[in-house]
Amino acid sequence: MSAFWAIYLREALIMKHRLLRQLGGMCVSPLLYTVTFGCALGGAVTIGDKSYLDFLIPGLVAMASMTQSFSIAGEINVARFYFHAFEEFQAAPISRLSFVMGESLAGLTRALVAICIVLALGFLFGARPHVGIYFIVAVLLNGWAFACLAVAMAMIVKSHADQSLLTSFIITPMAFLGGTFFPLDGLPAWARSILQVLPLSHASKAIRADAFGESPELWPFLALAGAGIVFFVLAVSAVSRARD
């Protein structure tokens, strides 16, 4: 327990020391998407009986919880490849489980800060999503799943450049294709069946349902929880691979 908390606290302290810069960085993408897609391009667009901004904000919440929790991979890589601080954890009497729990909770914390920013920006531009228990649970599951994936990837890659490639090939496409900016229902069946498998699609669906005041289906939550468990197990086993 102490080791898990030490890992988390280290990341939290780093975040605290960089808080202003980090908050600034977290604002840029959601602000651009809200202004360009939500207000300018989507100002005259409605999806069902909702404005495009009301549709977009829950998607941005899902996307931000994914990207910010996954960004913990970058922090682990800097600690591992540049500062060699990861060796301190490897030499310490801590379990792999403690390491993964601490780092994934740190990723989740970033995600929660990021979605507060998205919601605040949405509120500023006129969006009023309902934030209920299902909304929060979906955000937590999504953030945790991608934080665990981030830890796994950070342990498997051999360089910081590899990590950037993974982000380019996995996270960026998912951010655009996971139901963030457009409803998947309008796509051809074959495309929809592929994209619906993505964890972010489940997160968008669950978060958006609660944001619209509807009762979400159960299976997106089960899918996110399943993905989280798989990524968590992958991360725990990958920690050993970081040894040479």
Add this chain to the structure above:
Amino acid sequence: MILIDNLRKSYGHTLALDNLSLKVAPGELFAFLGPNGAGKSTTIRVLNGLSFMDSGEAYIAGVNIAQDPLKAKRLCGMVAQSANLDKELTVWENLDIHGRLYGLSRSERRASAEEFLAYVEMSDRADHFVKTLSGGLQRRLMIARALIHRPTLLFLDEPTVGLDAAIRRRVWSLVKKVNQKGVTIFLTTHYIEEAEFLADRVAFIHEGKLVREGTPRELMDSLGAWAVDWYEDGTSRADFFPDRESATASIQSGRGGGVLRRVNLEDAFLSLTGHKVLQ
């Protein structure tokens, strides 16, 4: 304190440790001397759990490191070759996080951090960010951090590499002080004078194999007490003599150009391996 039996480790097709066996006694200041790439750091990495071993066994204070790695790690402190501090945290935060990783209580962390910051003469730097510290101060902080949980064995992997001569001397004094408190020290270095000054016992490692071990005096005395360096036709060689008189006589009877000096560990290493430690 350390028992290594037939340790073997390879990276791909490169054999880093070739059936290495050695013992380090409790309270000893043991130096592992060899050129870059000889296998010194690999030995420390395996003993600390940073690298897997291919085969063999290793024990720390009787604890098998493969069977009970967490228990073995609790007994050890580690000062890595590269400055692996958290640069974005303060000095105090670095020590506090380390204490938490080793399961120290709040009061233990506070008492230990205060004690060891004073020990390395950095009490006034507690609130400084590590990224603002010089290389020498970072090295001292790494030693303080490694001692926070009061290990019985301290690994020092090239602790003075990259430091200037004055700071290196200061680190040596600190290492001696730690050893005098009863902490066993396993030191790797490729600095001859570091091993000569610090170590109770030295082992030579070359291409992953243990070449010879003994006290610095034993290793040097196996060649003699005095050496004469000759520089002829662009090459150098050294002759060894049991006393100063015979060495001086050799210079006087030669064609000139001989330089008299004391035998050092480099000579012993060179005579055993055909290679210099500093290549």
